[in-house]
Amino acid sequence: MNETTTYTTDLKSRLLSSFSQFEKELNGSISSPIHTLRKDALEQFDRLGFPTTKHEEWKYTDIKGLLKQDFDFAPTNNGVSTSVYDVQDLLIPDAEANILIFVNGIYQVGLSKIVSPSQDIIIKDFTEAYTTHASVIDSYFAKFAAYNTNAFVALNTAFAQKGSFIYVPNNKIVEKPVIIYHIADTSVGKPVSMPRNLLVTGKNSQASVVEVYLTKGEGTSFANTVTEIVIQENASLEHIKIQNEGSEAYNIGTTQVYQVRDSKFFSVTISLNGAIVRNDLNIVLDDQNCEANLYGLYMPTGKTHIDNHSLVDHAKPHSYSNELYKGILDGKSTGVFNGKIFVRQDAQKTNAFQSNRNILLSKEASMNTKPQLEIFADDVKCSHGATTGQLDNDMLFYLRSRGISLEKAKALLMHAFAADVVNQIKIEPVRHYIENAITSRLTE
Amino acid sequence: MLSIKNLQANIGDKQILKGLNLEVKAGEVHAIMGPNGSGKSTLASVLAGREDYEVTGGEVLFYGKDLLELSPEERAREGIFLAFQYPIEIPGVSTTNFLKTAVNEVRKARGQEPLDAVQFLTRMKEKMKLVEINQALLSRSLNEGFSGGEKKRNEIFQMAMLEPKLAILDETDSGLDIDALRIVAEGVNKLRTKDNATVVVTHYQRLLDYIIPDFVHVLYQGRIVKSGPKELALELEEKGYDWIKDEVSA
Ligand SMILES: Nc1ncnc2c1ncn2[C@@H]1O[C@H](COP(=O)(O)OP(=O)(O)O)[C@@H](O)[C@H]1O
Ligand SMILES: [Mg+2]
Numbered sequence A: 001m002n003e004t005t006t007y008t009t010d011l012k013s014r015l016l017s018s019f020s021q022f023e024k025e026l027n028g029s030i031s032s033p034i035h036t037l038r039k040d041a042l043e044q045f046d047r048l049g050f051p052t053t054k055h056e057e058w059k060y061t062d063i064k065g066l067l068k069q070d071f072d073f074a075p076t077n078n079g080v081s082t083s084v085y086d087v088q089d090l091l092i093p094d095a096e097a098n099i100l101i102f103v104n105g106i107y108q109v110g111l112s113k114i115v116s117p118s119q120d121i122i123i124k125d126f127t128e129a130y131t132t133h134a135s136v137i138d139s140y141f142a143k144f145a146a147y148n149t150n151a152f153v154a155l156n157t158a159f160a161q162k163g164s165f166i167y168v169p170n171n172k173i174v175e176k177p178v179i180i181y182h183i184a185d186t187s188v189g190k191p192v193s194m195p196r197n198l199l200v201t202g203k204n205s206q207a208s209v210v211e212v213y214l215t216k217g218e219g220t221s222f223a224n225t226v227t228e229i230v231i232q233e234n235a236s237l238e239h240i241k242i243q244n245e246g247s248e249a250y251n252i253g254t255t256q257v258y259q260v261r262d263s264k265f266f267s268v269t270i271s272l273n274g275a276i277v278r279n280d281l282n283i284v285l286d287d288q289n290c291e292a293n294l295y296g297l298y299m300p301t302g303k304t305h306i307d308n309h310s311l312v313d314h315a316k317p318h319s320y321s322n323e324l325y326k327g328i329l330d331g332k333s334t335g336v337f338n339g340k341i342f343v344r345q346d347a348q349k350t351n352a353f354q355s356n357r358n359i360l361l362s363k364e365a366s367m368n369t370k371p372q373l374e375i376f377a378d379d380v381k382c383s384h385g386a387t388t389g390q391l392d393n394d395m396l397f398y399l400r401s402r403g404i405s406l407e408k409a410k411a412l413l414m415h416a417f418a419a420d421v422v423n424q425i426k427i428e429p430v431r432h433y434i435e436n437a438i439t440s441r442l443t444e
Numbered sequence B: 001m002l003s004i005k006n007l008q009a010n011i012g013d014k015q016i017l018k019g020l021n022l023e024v025k026a027g028e029v030h031a032i033m034g035p036n037g038s039g040k041s042t043l044a045s046v047l048a049g050r051e052d053y054e055v056t057g058g059e060v061l062f063y064g065k066d067l068l069e070l071s072p073e074e075r076a077r078e079g080i081f082l083a084f085q086y087p088i089e090i091p092g093v094s095t096t097n098f099l100k101t102a103v104n105e106v107r108k109a110r111g112q113e114p115l116d117a118v119q120f121l122t123r124m125k126e127k128m129k130l131v132e133i134n135q136a137l138l139s140r141s142l143n144e145g146f147s148g149g150e151k152k153r154n155e156i157f158q159m160a161m162l163e164p165k166l167a168i169l170d171e172t173d174s175g176l177d178i179d180a181l182r183i184v185a186e187g188v189n190k191l192r193t194k195d196n197a198t199v200v201v202t203h204y205q206r207l208l209d210y211i212i213p214d215f216v217h218v219l220y221q222g223r224i225v226k227s228g229p230k231e232l233a234l235e236l237e238e239k240g241y242d243w244i245k246d247e248v249s250a
Helices: A003-007 A011-017 A019-025 A033-048 A126-132 A134-140 A151-158 A393-400 A406-422 A428-442 B040-048 B072-078 B095-109 B117-131 B135-139 B148-162 B178-191 B205-209 B231-239 B242-249
Strands: A098-103 A122-125 A164-168 A178-185 A196-201 A206-216 A221-231 A236-244 A249-259 A264-273 A276-285 A291-298 A305-314 A320-329 A334-343 A351-360 A366-375 A381-389 B002-011 B014-024 B029-033 B054-062 B080-083 B090-094 B166-170 B197-201 B215-220 B223-228
Touching: A011 A019, A011 A033, A033 A134, A033 A151, A098 A122, A122 A126, A126 A134, A126 A164, A126 A196, A134 A164, A134 A196, A151 A221, A151 A249, A164 A178, A164 A206, A178 A221, A196 A206, A196 A236, A206 A221, A206 A249, A221 A236, A221 A264, A236 A249, A236 A276, A236 A428, A249 A264, A264 A276, A264 A305, A264 A406, A264 A428, A276 A291, A291 A305, A291 A406, A305 A320, A305 A351, A320 A334, A320 A366, A320 A406, A334 A351, A334 A381, A351 A366, A351 A406, A366 A381, A393 A406, A393 B072, A393 B090, A406 A428, A406 B090, A406 B095, B002 B040, B014 B040, B014 B054, B014 B223, B029 B231, B040 B054, B040 B072, B040 B080, B040 B166, B040 B197, B072 B080, B072 B095, B080 B148, B090 B095, B095 B117, B095 B135, B095 B148, B117 B135, B117 B148, B117 B178, B135 B148, B148 B166, B148 B178, B166 B178, B178 B205, B205 B231, B215 B231, B215 B242, B223 B231, B223 B242, B231 B242
Parallel strands: A098 A178, A164 A196, A178 A206, A196 A221, A206 A236, A221 A249, A236 A264, A249 A276, A264 A291, A276 A305, A291 A320, A305 A334, A320 A351, A334 A366, A351 A381, B029 B197, B029 B215, B080 B166, B166 B197
Antiparallel strands: A122 A164, B002 B014, B002 B054, B215 B223
């Protein structure tokens, strides 16, 4: 690297000092309720600082590599015209969907396409939504994602301005999924983005939302995301998060889910690549008869580090959660799975299941798994299990004895292993996209 | 076609094959019998290329080629097929998908065009009849939750699909009721040509009523200690193996 990096102060100071510039960009909306929260979050971020491995929740995820990057932190819309971005070949093919495209955090209205009628679903850039749906945003924004304990959530909240706002009114079944692309264009520097998404599904409604993180170019980027999800009575939401960025991408995000009576949440998190990927998925089942399904697949290779933290908080009785995370780790990659299940004293008749399965393809890859069940109710059914192993030699031999090459045999077994998660994706073009990404990975 | 000379193989430190000789020619059926633990499955595994076994001596030529040099998949492409004594279950891989990959890998190695979906299906349908296996079974995960008999039938079905030159059937008869045994045996017989050969490993004479061997060999303590015509199988059925053991130690 060149010598100009010597002037760089550390990332935290730079972020803190850019806040006043950020406020100027807000053009007077600094008297709004969310701005009070932003300022509060900034203080929290200042107080918390970036976590080190001494922090219990960051024990196995060292972000030093992120902190020493000389990011272009410019919370300005630098006026790049959208037509410059040729992103078509990055997108999921054949998807009949509502499409939102953000490049380096900035909403690209010209590239986006909303197809569902607005009486069924409101899909907007967060900034615009705050002028039209301020009351919805004010009732939910930062109410669930804890910015007083997680520095990245605090940071995101402080700079919350750009992202998606999705609101499904009561009784609406939205047929077409919403696909939100966050593309880091590294050809123009080392971009930082702080996507802030709010998804609210009204009573008896149904929707599917896909978040996709991609990189254009091979350079370094940083996305720090917070997605807050509220699922109201008897509503059902399918949420898919796909990370298929470049090897120098830092992607840290929290998905915070709040569920009430008879609601269903269905989540699939697929992490294929990055420098450091950290997913926090926190679900609060705050009423009876809620259902949460959490599926995850991570396939790090090279030096990629992927950390999945999940928390399922059973606060009330008669709810169900089921979690299955699977990992295929190659190269010198590292993985972390930390799955917490809380069953509160009140939450009798809870059913909570968790499973984490890993395959290590190389001797230098490693996986750190920690299930954490804290159960304070006595009439519950809970289980958890974790395994880490290699591909089964007897299976490989069987396949090879039929003429299938070692490479193809491995690919067949890995596809089969991943299928338990991938097949959970109901949106066909999205599932095919993942299947193809896995295939091209396995035949590299 | 197959020439095994003085083959010796270990698992760990334990020698299991202790100088085994066998010649198989195109068109022939050989039966290998012998008490449990004598090394029959070891021989089958070594021929198919299982890496858990270490070959410490001897040679195996298949059409003049050194078989022991080849990987399991190369052997399969040369035309070796092992019907496993204990077929393994592979969750998440459908039999159909697996076989399509296998058939086309073998074809590719032989310089043939891959079968397209329609051709493959036609071939499947034809071969399914041969062993009376049904479509529903084949669309399930490979052997997962199959009964013992279904697994064995699936082995013979795979053999039919791959059309090997040398098929080694390791105790394909065990776990089959008499009807299934007849179906499987008839399937094997229908696949016989003057250009291929079959090695049937069994310890029951009963299978040999259906698949008539040209030669019967007794494998004992890692060697073939006796060979004879098909009548030898009847003699073994009647008298057991003790007389052979006595002959060997004499
Ligand atoms: N994985 C293994 N580890 C140690 N010994 C083995 C293993 N597999 C087979 N053997 C031993 O090798 C000998 C031959 O076994 P096998 O070839 O299966 O006999 P057969 O098929 O004739 O019954 C037996 O003594 C058996 O215990
Ligand atoms: Mg055996």
